[in-house]
Amino acid sequence: xxxxxxxxxxxxDGLRQQNIPYLVIEDRADVVKQLRAxxxxxxxxxxxAPELIAAANLPQAKTLFVAIPESxxxxxxxxxxxxxxxxxxxIARAHxxxxxxxxxxxxxxxxxxxxxxxxxxxxxxxxxxxx
Ligand code: AMP
Numbered sequence: 001x002x003x004x005x006x007x008x009x010x011x012x013d014g015l016r017q018q019n020i021p022y023l024v025i026e027d028r029a030d031v032v033k034q035l036r037a038x039x040x041x042x043x044x045x046x047x048x049a050p051e052l053i054a055a056a057n058l059p060q061a062k063t064l065f066v067a068i069p070e071s072x073x074x075x076x077x078x079x080x081x082x083x084x085x086x087x088x089x090x091i092a093r094a095h096x097x098x099x100x101x102x103x104x105x106x107x108x109x110x111x112x113x114x115x116x117x118x119x120x121x122x123x124x125x126x127x128x129x130x131x
Contacts, residue, residue: 001015001023001024001025001065001067002025002026002065002068003026003067004024004026004035005031005068008026011065012040021041022040022041023042024040024041024042024043025045025052025053025056026042026043027045027046027047029044043055043056047066047073048073048077048080050080053084058081058084058085058088059085062088062089063090064081064089064091065092066078066081066090066091067093069095071095071096071099071102071103074099074103075102075103078090078092078103078106078107079107081107083107089109090107090108090109090110091109091111092110092112093112094114095113095114096113096115097113099113
């Protein structure tokens with residue numbers, strides 16, 4: 001998993017609940033320290049750096065979550081990961097339709113457009129309320 005913030009931490013909780021092992025790549029030192037204190041395996045640095053993504057041993061991975069908000073870096077990560085493992089399931093995060101299209105084009109299997117999901121959640125709630 002790349003990025004352990006508002007999005008990645010929820011994914012981590014879900015994986016842990018299901019006893020699915022995972023490795024985090026995170027570039028904030030304070031977050032890395034907290035994760036290590038909790039016994040979570042983590043690499044410190046920018047996941048877009050080729051040496052870091054190579055160290056993550058993606059050929060052995062089943063799924064990659066790219067849970068960072070910066071689209072350009074996410075694209076670099078997705079592109080390298082796809083080259084490193086053609087059968088890897090890559091799930092990415094975007095904040096516009098153009099970002100989503102770009103991440104899909106670079107090799108993501110599934111890209112979630114955050115704002116659309118938020119809108120859908122708000123509509124779902126509103127439509128369930130009696131008038
Ligand atoms: P959030 O936007 O709250 O989901 O947080 C995103 C998390 O991803 C933060 O903890 C960032 O430090 C981390 N992050 C953002 N870009 C990168 C990157 N290129 N490599 C590793 N971690 C990143």
